[in-house]
Amino acid sequence: xxxxxxxxxxxxxxxxxxxxxxxxxxxxxxxxxxxxxxxxxxxxxxxxxxxxxxxxxxxxxxxxxxxxxxxxxxxxxxxxxxxxxxxxxxxxxxxxxxxxxxxxxxxxxxxxxxxxxxxxxxxxxxxxxxxxxxxxxxxxxxxxxxxxxxxxxxxxxxxxxxxxxxxxxxxxxx
Amino acid sequence: xxxxxxxxxxxxxxxxxxxxxxxxxxxxxxxxxxxxxxxxxxxxxxxxxxxxxxxxxxxxxxxxxxxxxxxxxxx
Numbered sequence: 001x002x003x004x005x006x007x008x009x010x011x012x013x014x015x016x017x018x019x020x021x022x023x024x025x026x027x028x029x030x031x032x033x034x035x036x037x038x039x040x041x042x043x044x045x046x047x048x049x050x051x052x053x054x055x056x057x058x059x060x061x062x063x064x065x066x067x068x069x070x071x072x073x074x075x076x077x078x079x080x081x082x083x084x085x086x087x088x089x090x091x092x093x094x095x096x097x098x099x100x101x102x103x104x105x106x107x108x109x110x111x112x113x114x115x116x117x118x119x120x121x122x123x124x125x126x127x128x129x130x131x132x133x134x135x136x137x138x139x140x141x142x143x144x145x146x147x148x149x150x151x152x153x154x155x156x157x158x159x160x161x162x163x164x165x166x167x168x169x170x171x172x173x174x
Numbered sequence: 175x176x177x178x179x180x181x182x183x184x185x186x187x188x189x190x191x192x193x194x195x196x197x198x199x200x201x202x203x204x205x206x207x208x209x210x211x212x213x214x215x216x217x218x219x220x221x222x223x224x225x226x227x228x229x230x231x232x233x234x235x236x237x238x239x240x241x242x243x244x245x246x247x248x249x
Contacts, residue, residue, distance in 0.1 A: 090231050096202060
């Protein structure tokens with residue numbers, strides 16, 4: 001079983017990866033450096049999962065090498081579950097990528113990372129309502145402290161593909 | 175009044191009215207879409223990049239991109 005960690009640059013994908021696998025990696029992405037991804041393993045409910053830390057990408061339209069790597073990973077792992085990591089302080093722009101991944105038919109779990117930062121900026125997110133609309137698990141996390149990570153791991157086992165036509169209807173009826 | 179993003183004053187705000195079709199896929203993922211409130215933070219001389227804020231995210235856009243974004247500003 002594979003899990004892809006996907007999200008915009010600087011939302012804490014590698015921090016979540018480190019928490020899930022117990023590894024300690026630091027990624028960098030500067031123009032001219034080779035953009036690569038990291039693979040780690042973990043057990044969730046006695047099942048082994050391969051976790052791939054995907055380079056940050058804004059959309060599924062590749063604009064540079066890092067994004068191409070990200071899209072190739074999606075294309076080459078059609079059976080994977082995707083953890084879409086969003087910056088909780090900027091969820092609107094992060095959801096765009098999450099929707100694109102859902103449209104490709106991947107089972108998805110959303111991690112609202114940097115939850116502590118959102119709280120300190122007085123940003124209130126109704127997680128239950130968001131789950132109700134999207135029909136995917138949504139978990140607030142603080143990857144650097146580890147908050148919400150075990151819940152996130154367990155939700156991965158429950159992820160199912162989303163019917164995006166039904167999703168569109170639910171959004172239109174809001 | 176409609177202005178190009180590159181023509182906005184420092185700190186001026188407006189609503190994104192429209193943008194070139196070819197740049198849409200590039201910008202939508204960054205939350206820069208028609209109908210969004212946008213603020214021009216700063217710009218560089220001699221066709222340099224333009225720094226903007228949409229929602230809570232600050233991004234810099236190349237002059238070529240910024241020129242293709244039209245902003246509806248008050249007055």
